[in-house]
Amino acid sequence: MEREITVEIKDLYMSYGDKDVLKGINLEVHKGEIIGYIGTNGAGKSTTIKIMLGIVEGYTGVVKVFGQDISKDKLEYKRRIGYVPEIAEIYDNLTAREYLTFIGELYGINYEVVDSKAKRLMRIFGISESYDERINSYSKGMKQKVLIISSLLHNPDILFLDEPLSGLDANSVMIVKEILATLSKQGKTIFYSSHIMDVVEKISNRIVLLNHGQVVADGSFNELKKSSKEGTLEQIFNQITGFDEYENLAKEFVSIVEEV
Numbered sequence: 001m002e003r004e005i006t007v008e009i010k011d012l013y014m015s016y017g018d019k020d021v022l023k024g025i026n027l028e029v030h031k032g033e034i035i036g037y038i039g040t041n042g043a044g045k046s047t048t049i050k051i052m053l054g055i056v057e058g059y060t061g062v063v064k065v066f067g068q069d070i071s072k073d074k075l076e077y078k079r080r081i082g083y084v085p086e087i088a089e090i091y092d093n094l095t096a097r098e099y100l101t102f103i104g105e106l107y108g109i110n111y112e113v114v115d116s117k118a119k120r121l122m123r124i125f126g127i128s129e130s131y132d133e134r135i136n137s138y139s140k141g142m143k144q145k146v147l148i149i150s151s152l153l154h155n156p157d158i159l160f161l162d163e164p165l166s167g168l169d170a171n172s173v174m175i176v177k178e179i180l181a182t183l184s185k186q187g188k189t190i191f192y193s194s195h196i197m198d199v200v201e202k203i204s205n206r207i208v209l210l211n212h213g214q215v216v217a218d219g220s221f222n223e224l225k226k227s228s229k230e231g232t233l234e235q236i237f238n239q240i241t242g243f244d245e246y247e248n249l250a251k252e253f254v255s256i257v258e259e260v
């Protein structure tokens with residue numbers, strides 16, 4: 001049976017001034033897929049994600065989410081999307097209770113319902129004793145946990161994650177990986193954007209590699225491995241993006257450091 005398409009991107013181009021950032025992206029994403037969305041710095045990952053979220057406009061091409069052209073349906077589809085940004089735009093003068101209930105109410109969830117849900121999710125992450133403390137007193141990992149919870153309160157069907165494990169300890173990383181695998185089995189679509197290749201390799205059932213605004217590889221890790229002579233995703237990444245001089249660059253870097 002053909003799996004339902006949740007995101008469809010056709011001939012997507014985007015420029016900032018005279019800088020061409022996306023140069024014809026085509027992508028069909030299915031229900032239940034975990035897409036490892038990877039690429040070099042500046043390749044255009046965040047730009048694509050922000051276009052899908054409706055935050056960035058001015059593109060050409062067609063972007064459909066749940067079959068709807070997002071330039072026409074500007075609000076409805078957003079209710080079904082969750083987002084963990086790389087740089088948190090979090091109101092950290094609020095307590096977690098205030099912040100999470102505020103976000104929940106924005107999504108139309110009743111205060112008591114979201115309050116109880118948020119507190120129970122915080123308990124699972126081991127941070128419920130800080131529920132009534134201001135977020136600006138939280139550690140980096142605690143803030144990241146609040147962000148992950150806030151992206152999931154409304155039970156979205158598509159999740160966009162930008163370095164979601166950043167700052168999390170090893171135990172929390174295991175919980176989050178397991179949560180993502182479970183959500184995907186339940187039919188959620190997950191865009192997982194990260195530079196940590198061994199996690200992407202393990203967590204994704206499909207990998208999309210962007211380079212200079214174009215998709216240069218798209219397939220499961222095993223498919224990518226077959227079409228490449230290298231073994232790990234990190235090596236495949238280096239090979240496809242044409243990067244083979246890390247040893248020389250490191251040597252040169254250290255020799256400059258040593259010039260005193």
Ligand SMILES: Nc1ncnc2c1ncn2[C@@H]1O[C@H](COP(=O)(O)OP(=O)(O)OP(=O)(O)O)[C@@H](O)[C@H]1O
Pocket residue numbers: 016021039040041042043044045046047048
């Ligand atoms: N608001 C903006 N105005 C001008 N240029 C921008 C803007 N946002 C992004 N760019 C440029 O677009 C290009 C792609 O940026 P983008 O943030 O999408 O890359 P990325 O793949 O997410 O990179 P990273 O891995 O470093 O997060 C970069 O060259 C960046 O400088």
